[in-house]
Amino acid sequence: MALDPDKIFDHRFSDRSGSFPARDAILYALCCGAGQDGDLRFVHEDGLTVLPSFGQNLCFDDSWMEPSGVALATVVHGGLDLRMHRPLTPGAALTVRQRIAGLTDKGEGRPALILHQTDVLEQGEVLFTSLSNLFVMGGGGFGGSQGDTFEMIRTPDRAPDRTSVLATRPDSPLLFRLLGDQNPLHVRPEVAQAAGFAGPILHGANTFGIVCHTLLALFCGSDAARLTRFAARFSGPLYPGERLAVSWWLGEGRVQFAARSVERDSPVLDGGLAETR
Numbered sequence: 001m002a003l004d005p006d007k008i009f010d011h012r013f014s015d016r017s018g019s020f021p022a023r024d025a026i027l028y029a030l031c032c033g034a035g036q037d038g039d040l041r042f043v044h045e046d047g048l049t050v051l052p053s054f055g056q057n058l059c060f061d062d063s064w065m066e067p068s069g070v071a072l073a074t075v076v077h078g079g080l081d082l083r084m085h086r087p088l089t090p091g092a093a094l095t096v097r098q099r100i101a102g103l104t105d106k107g108e109g110r111p112a113l114i115l116h117q118t119d120v121l122e123q124g125e126v127l128f129t130s131l132s133n134l135f136v137m138g139g140g141g142f143g144g145s146q147g148d149t150f151e152m153i154r155t156p157d158r159a160p161d162r163t164s165v166l167a168t169r170p171d172s173p174l175l176f177r178l179l180g181d182q183n184p185l186h187v188r189p190e191v192a193q194a195a196g197f198a199g200p201i202l203h204g205a206n207t208f209g210i211v212c213h214t215l216l217a218l219f220c221g222s223d224a225a226r227l228t229r230f231a232a233r234f235s236g237p238l239y240p241g242e243r244l245a246v247s248w249w250l251g252e253g254r255v256q257f258a259a260r261s262v263e264r265d266s267p268v269l270d271g272g273l274a275e276t277r
Contacts, residue, residue, distance in 0.1 A: 022090040032209035053212040055128035059118035081131040081231035102147030112139030153271040160247035170241035201237040229275035
C-alpha cells in the first residue's frame with residue numbers, strides 16, 4: 001500500500017531526554033568484538049571510551065511508524081550514515097531529536113524509502129547524527145519523491161588494498177536485543193523462517209558495529225575521536241557465528257569498505273565509507 005506523505009511528514013516527534021549507563025556502551029562493544037584483543041578501552045568503566053557507532057542505539061525508535069501509516073512488517077533497514085561530531089559520554093544529560101528528512105518514491109507497487117534523521121544533543125550541541133534509510137516494501141506510488149535522499153556511495157571497482165576476516169558470536173543477537181531492538185526475527189527461528197531466512201540473523205546495527213570496531217583498530221589506532229563518519233548499506237543478512245570478510249580501500253582521510261559472509265560468499269554490507277581526522 002502506498003505511503004501517505006502528508007501523514008508521515010506531519011508526524012510530530014517528541015524529544016526524548018535522558019542518559020545512558022556505561023553498562024550499555026560496554027554491552028554494545030562486547031557484541032561488536034571489543035576486548036578480545038586485550039584492549040579494555042571500550043569494555044571497562046575506568047577511562048571508558050564509547051564505540052562511536054553505539055550512538056545508533058540511542059537513536060533506535062520504531063514507535064512512530066504505525067501512527068504514520070508505516071506497517072512494521074513491511075520495513076527493511078537499508079543503510080546507515082552516522083556522523084560523529086563529538087564523543088559520547090556515559091551519564092551525560094542528552095536530548096534525542098527526530099525528523100523525517102525525505103521520502104523516495106520508487107513507483108507504484110515498488111518500495112518507498114524513508115530517510116529518518118536523528119540528532120543526539122548535549123546542552124543544545126549536536127554530538128551525533130544518524131541518517132537511517134528505511135525500505136518500505138510496496139510503499140511506492142504516492143506521487144513523487146520529496147526532501148533529501150540517502151547518499152549512495154559506490155564501492156571501488158578495483159582490488160581492495162587490504163582484507164580482514166572477522167568472527168561473530170553465535171549468541172550475539174541474544175545479547176544485542178538487550179539494548180532495545182527486540183524484534184523476534186533475531187532470536188526466534190519460526191519468525192525468521194516466515195520472513196524468508198534460514199534462521200535468526202544478526203541485527204544489522206550489530207554487524208555495522210563489528211566493522212566499525214575493526215576499522216578503528218586497523219586505521220585509527222583505536223582512537224574513537226578520529227572517526228567522523230561511518231556509513232554503509234545493508235545488502236544481505238549475516239547469521240550468528242558466521243565469519244565476515246571485509247575488503248578495505250584506503251584513501252586520504254577516508255576508508256571505503258564492503259563485507260561478505262565467508263560461509264555463503266554472499267554480500268552483507270556494501271557502499272561502506274569511513275571518514276577520519
